[in-house]
Amino acid sequence: xxxxxxxxxxxxACGQTAYFAPPPAxxxxxxNARADxxxxxxxxxxxxxINQEIPIQQADGSLTTDTDRLWADxxxxxxxGSLARHLNQITDAQVAVEPWPLRGxxxxxxxxxxxxxxxQVGGNLRFSGTYALGREDGPGSIxxxxxxxxxxxEGYQAIIAAHEAAWLLLAEEIARKL
Numbered sequence: 001x002x003x004x005x006x007x008x009x010x011x012x013a014c015g016q017t018a019y020f021a022p023p024p025a026x027x028x029x030x031x032n033a034r035a036d037x038x039x040x041x042x043x044x045x046x047x048x049x050i051n052q053e054i055p056i057q058q059a060d061g062s063l064t065t066d067t068d069r070l071w072a073d074x075x076x077x078x079x080x081g082s083l084a085r086h087l088n089q090i091t092d093a094q095v096a097v098e099p100w101p102l103r104g105x106x107x108x109x110x111x112x113x114x115x116x117x118x119x120q121v122g123g124n125l126r127f128s129g130t131y132a133l134g135r136e137d138g139p140g141s142i143x144x145x146x147x148x149x150x151x152x153x154e155g156y157q158a159i160i161a162a163h164e165a166a167w168l169l170l171a172e173e174i175a176r177k178l
Contacts, residue, residue: 020054020156021072022082022164026089027171033091033178035107035135040087040097043080045114050076054159056119063118069156079112079167086171091178108178109134112170119159125149127166133177143177145170 048055052074053065071078080097087095093107100106114129128146147169151162 017068017070018156019052019070019072020160022078022160022167023157025086025161025164025168027086027168029090029172029175031091031175031178033093033175035093035178037102037106038087038091038093038095038108038110038178039100039106040080040084040095040112041109041134042098042111043076043083043114044112045076045079045117049114049117050074054119054156056159057121059121071160075117075163078163079114082164082167083110083112083171083174086168087175087178090171090175093178105136107136108140109136110174117163119151119162123151125151125159125162125166127163127170131170131174133174141177143173145173 048063052070053067054069054071055063055065057063084095084097087093094102096102111132111134112129113131114127116126116128118126120126126148128144130142130144132140132142134140147166149162149166149169151158
């Protein structure tokens, strides 16, 4: 028995997964870094945010996801790539995600520990944690960060855009410390 074409297309559309990638964001900030090279060594994000599902906080505080609406990349990988891209744009340092692709060692090793990366009920993204700058030539530092960014509209594309905006703000903060 063959299904009519319209019914076949309808059934196929019901099971489609949509993938969302952050839209490009740019910064007007320019910083002359003291370091010549930086590696984004580690990005640690909470368990609820590690998968491709996009968690959204509900009124009762729980986090829910839609398995048909996913990040186009793993969120920790997307964050690492975003930070490297922004730091390359903002600073005059050479920045790459680990493994370090050049000879020798980078001047600074950047590690990020994310405590919260939650789209809140009120329509804001809360992004907080700590970052560590390990210096090859001296003492490093560990700094807290806390960013709240409004989700600029409805839907998953707006949610992903808010993540990119928060990551850009973190990159600007880190750039000032390099």
